[in-house]
Amino acid sequence: MKVTVDQDLCYGSADCVYRVGSVFTTVDGFGAVIPGREDTGDDPRVREAAEQCPSQAISITDGQ
Ligand code: SF4
Structure with missing residues (x-):
């Protein structure tokens, strides 16, 4: 599974x-x-x- 961060959603909490x-x-x-x-x-x-990212910027997908 592929993990990505949407930097348009992220606000840099660094959690x-x-x-x-x-x-x-x-x-x-x-x-x-x-x-x-x-x-x-x-x-x-x-x-x-x-799950814990406060801005829900992290996605986990099957990479398709
Ligand atoms: S936890 Fe979420 S909001 Fe914080 S730095 Fe990571 S991706 Fe960005």
Whole structure:
């Protein structure tokens, strides 16, 4: 499963970075997926980060 961050929705709380620093980072003050870590949507911690994102900016999709 593919994880993405919609930077139009993100407001840079960095919660996702604190939760899963191996997958998320910040770029110019907004959340982003670390390059090469886009296929981590099956990780329960990534799913939790998506559920807990205060702006619902994190999406997990099948990559289609
Ligand atoms: S938790 Fe959500 S709002 Fe906060 S930095 Fe991550 S994607 Fe952005």
